[in-house]
Amino acid sequence: xxxxxxxxxxxxxxAAEGVEDxxxxxxxxxxxxxxxxxxxxxxxxxxxxxxxxxxxxQHAHSEIVGMLPEGNWITRAPSLRxxxxxxxxxxxxAGHGLYLYCAAETLGISRDEMTQALLxxxxxxxxxFNYPTLTWADMGTIGWLVDGAAIMNQVPLQRTSxxxxxRAMVRVCKEESFxxxxxxxxxxxxxxxxxxxxxxxxxxxDRWWWPSLMMFGPPDDNSPxxxxxxxxxxxxxxxxxxxQKFVDVTVPQAEAxxxxxxxPDLVWNEAKGGYDFGTPDWDEFYxxxxxxxxxxxxxxxxxxxxxxxxxxxxxxxxxxxxxxxSQRLAA
Amino acid sequence: MADALAAARFAQSLRLGDDAxxxxxxxxxxxxxxxxxxxxxxxxxxxxxxxGQAQHFLGYAGELEGKGQDAxxxxxxxxxxxxxxxxxxxxxxxDFARTIARQYLFSAWQLPLMQGLAxxxxxxxxxxxxxxxxxxxxxxxxxxEWIVRLGDGTxxxxxxxxxxxxxxWRFVDELFESxxxxxxxxxxxxxxxxxxxxxxxxxxxxxxxxxxxxxxPTIGRGVTGGRAGRHSEHLGHILSEMQxxxxxxxDAVW
Numbered sequence: 245x246x247x248x249x250x251x252x253x254x255x256x257x258x259a260a261e262g263v264e265d266x267x268x269x270x271x272x273x274x275x276x277x278x279x280x281x282x283x284x285x286x287x288x289x290x291x292x293x294x295x296x297x298x299x300x301x302q303h304a305h306s307e308i309v310g311m312l313p314e315g316n317w318i319t320r321a322p323s324l325r326x327x328x329x330x331x332x333x334x335x336x337x338a339g340h341g342l343y344l345y346c347a348a349e350t351l352g353i354s355r356d357e358m359t360q361a362l363l364x365x366x367x368x369x370x371x372x373f374n375y376p377t378l379t380w381a382d383m384g385t386i387g388w389l390v391d392g393a394a395i396m397n398q399v400p401l402q403r404t405s406x407x408x409x410x411r412a413m414v415r416v417c418k419e420e421s422f423x424x425x426x427x428x429x430x431x432x433x434x435x436x437x438x439x440x441x442x443x444x445x446x447x448x449x450d451r452w453w454w455p456s457l458m459m460f461g462p463p464d465d466n467s468p469x470x471x472x473x474x475x476x477x478x479x480x481x482x483x484x485x486x487x488q489k490f491v492d493v494t495v496p497q498a499e500a501x502x503x504x505x506x507x508p509d510l511v512w513n514e515a516k517g518g519y520d521f522g523t524p525d526w527d528e529f530y531x532x533x534x535x536x537x538x539x540x541x542x543x544x545x546x547x548x549x550x551x552x553x554x555x556x557x558x559x560x561x562x563x564x565x566x567x568x569x570s571q572r573l574a575a
Numbered sequence: 576m577a578d579a580l581a582a583a584r585f586a587q588s589l590r591l592g593d594d595a596x597x598x599x600x601x602x603x604x605x606x607x608x609x610x611x612x613x614x615x616x617x618x619x620x621x622x623x624x625x626x627g628q629a630q631h632f633l634g635y636a637g638e639l640e641g642k643g644q645d646a647x648x649x650x651x652x653x654x655x656x657x658x659x660x661x662x663x664x665x666x667x668x669x670d671f672a673r674t675i676a677r678q679y680l681f682s683a684w685q686l687p688l689m690q691g692l693a694x695x696x697x698x699x700x701x702x703x704x705x706x707x708x709x710x711x712x713x714x715x716x717x718x719x720e721w722i723v724r725l726g727d728g729t730x731x732x733x734x735x736x737x738x739x740x741x742x743x744w745r746f747v748d749e750l751f752e753s754x755x756x757x758x759x760x761x762x763x764x765x766x767x768x769x770x771x772x773x774x775x776x777x778x779x780x781x782x783x784x785x786x787x788x789x790x791x792p793t794i795g796r797g798v799t800g801g802r803a804g805r806h807s808e809h810l811g812h813i814l815s816e817m818q819x820x821x822x823x824x825x826d827a828v829w
Contacts, residue, residue: 315606322820322829554610560728
């Protein structure tokens, strides 16, 4: 579904560059500046490679952990149509995880290594998935806001400088847009429904609004990786620019639903042609990044349990494949 | 006679819809918890196919019943004794081997059933069955291949696969139970004689078990009752979870 810049400590991006071949670096910089795509076999600065591995694997992990908050409601979806939509969505997220792990693997890391980093708590995933899904309205609201924020972030990534990542984003964005509309439509049904349903929708908006704004990452003045990522065209717009776009697009959607954005400072600013809005609780954001989100422990426990409980299955598959190979060789 | 035929048609659609619904519900529990991402995708995919089948069969059942209930009405407003699914599909997921045993035994039965129904004189049933056959062929392949992998994998996977088959085998006989109402539909060319599916099912299952190096479990008397609304203790829990929202908010449209 989504990733953002989450590393708590700035990576020392420039450190290794002095020893790298200046000519190749100049050529690389020129290609990136000309919006050329970098491909797996091309030379790239080691820091560029590391940054991409971090970002793409975080993105992949986010898709996988993101299956849990929504998977939580599959058995309780209130109609067969909504159940089918939700299952299709969770299935797509697994698929997005697969594309992204493949894209990261082109940079020379294995899926197993990435999985181990996640399970060991060394790799991050989007902060948003550390919030609990308490009512059915959360399913529509996640589709609307969380997928909406993800799309806002991912559309520019379709032009990100690393070819395999950009191409993965093209496929992901197509599918995400579809689910985002379905999510909004589910909230529409609630907003136009009984008073209890409307209250459920408002409560979900109240709980997910600020966490959704935090999905764009820390404010620009505290975003250590942004400048280099933008020079490398890994990132195309800053966190605050994307956050502003998201607010400007989403506020009218909430109004159309007759729902209230839980921000007393939200006001249209004619001069800038956008909304002014309050400040997210950055202390909460950094706490969630540190792994202190409300259901962070539950999410990681579920992933570890799936991995540990499935070990005998993976072992069996490997053993069977080995037997098949040796049978073929003997034949 | 016309009434008896209508009742038999309703009973058939309900049975087909309930099987798909309850197994789809069980597979939905796996989302995010499977041994690999690929398996996660596959189980959700199969579950989604089954929920789609349930929508069609229950929708048709609602029309046949003529009481103004749509598929959701039938899925979310009936209690345990009105459900007509077989006992096999309501069994808990257990470990992966048990899920796979349940899936394979069911899908290997559902495939020839739907192949037969695709030629039903009842066009509505035939259309849904025809689409379902393509999906179920994939379910059979996926679950059959996993029976082989687990049976012919490690010592532990073999032990688990054997235990899983032994757990599920009690519920196999019920799949092939027939009743007079169905016999009437078979006569009219609208249904498949389920008892007649057994020899082909036995042969298909035996072939997979042989490839997996697994023995066919031996059990005594099969456990039955689902088709008459006499279920295991599990179904009530499935329904209380599945039906919570429509029960709590009876006036709501979602």
